[in-house]
Amino acid sequence: xxxxxxxxxxxxxxxxxxxxxxxxxxxxxxxxxxxxxxxxxxxxxxxxxxxxxxxxxxxxxxxxxxxxxxxxxxxxxxxxxxxxxxxxxxxxxxxxxxxxxxxxxxxxxxxxxxxxxx
Amino acid sequence: xxxxxxxxxxxxxxxxxxxxxxxxxxxxxxxxxxxxxxxxxxxxxxxxxxxxxxxxxxxxxxxxxxxxxxxxxxxxxxxxxxxxxxxxxxxxxxxxxxxxxxxxxxxxxxxxxxxxxxxxxxxxxxxxxxxxx
Numbered sequence: 001x002x003x004x005x006x007x008x009x010x011x012x013x014x015x016x017x018x019x020x021x022x023x024x025x026x027x028x029x030x031x032x033x034x035x036x037x038x039x040x041x042x043x044x045x046x047x048x049x050x051x052x053x054x055x056x057x058x059x060x061x062x063x064x065x066x067x068x069x070x071x072x073x074x075x076x077x078x079x080x081x082x083x084x085x086x087x088x089x090x091x092x093x094x095x096x097x098x099x100x101x102x103x104x105x106x107x108x109x110x111x112x113x114x115x116x117x118x
Numbered sequence: 119x120x121x122x123x124x125x126x127x128x129x130x131x132x133x134x135x136x137x138x139x140x141x142x143x144x145x146x147x148x149x150x151x152x153x154x155x156x157x158x159x160x161x162x163x164x165x166x167x168x169x170x171x172x173x174x175x176x177x178x179x180x181x182x183x184x185x186x187x188x189x190x191x192x193x194x195x196x197x198x199x200x201x202x203x204x205x206x207x208x209x210x211x212x213x214x215x216x217x218x219x220x221x222x223x224x225x226x227x228x229x230x231x232x233x234x235x236x237x238x239x240x241x242x243x244x245x246x247x248x249x250x251x
Binding site: 020 | 133
């Protein structure tokens with residue numbers, strides 16, 4: 001079980017890392033767009049998986065690998081915090097505030113959507 | 119090397135989160151304490167780590183990726199935080215949901231700032247000692 005969860009975690013971190021690199025290569029923006037999109041899409045996917053798991057539509061190993069492992073490692077809170085303080089350090093208070101508020105609002109909204117779809 | 123470091127860090131971070139979630143029960147009122155503590159630790163650590171390697175230690179890129187992006191990134195999570203908050207809202211525990219969001223976000227950012235200043239303090243302390251000798 002540990003191997004499955006860990007494998008899901010590795011896959012999630014890879015997706016986050018390469019997606020971040022890809023977004024960064026497109027154009028350097030003031031807004032941490034990569035983490036923003038990752039956290040929202042991951043919230044949606046975990047919401048979907050959570051509903052399926054609660055209803056017993058998917059086996060336990062599937063929930064642990066894709067939910068706990070993949071979604072858990074794909075989305076991140078620490079980078080979100082660090083990017084916020086980077087914005088604060090650059091005196092971009094408005095951007096920092098917008099980043100926090102929009103991440104939370106859209107994260108919750110998409111988690112709800114995923115849960116209702118599941 | 120970067121890819122291997124990322125995988126090793128992510129594996130350890132994910133398993134540590136899984137074990138801690140099992141070990142730290144939600145509070146009696148239903149506040150998801152496990153995720154909260156995990157995200158707090160991760161914010162403090164990353165604020166410190168990314169700052170200390172800028173000033174104090176030069177580490178290879180693979181270490182930065184393995185520890186920062188891999189381990190800490192996989193250890194902390196946003197998706198569980200979102201789903202747990204929605205679950206509180208669905209149970210009509212609105213004030214608890216709001217508390218959870220505020221505690222996660224505000225304390226998370228404050229702890230990242232604290233990590234940043236701890237690293238800066240360590241760097242300045244070393245410099246002062248150097249200048250004194």
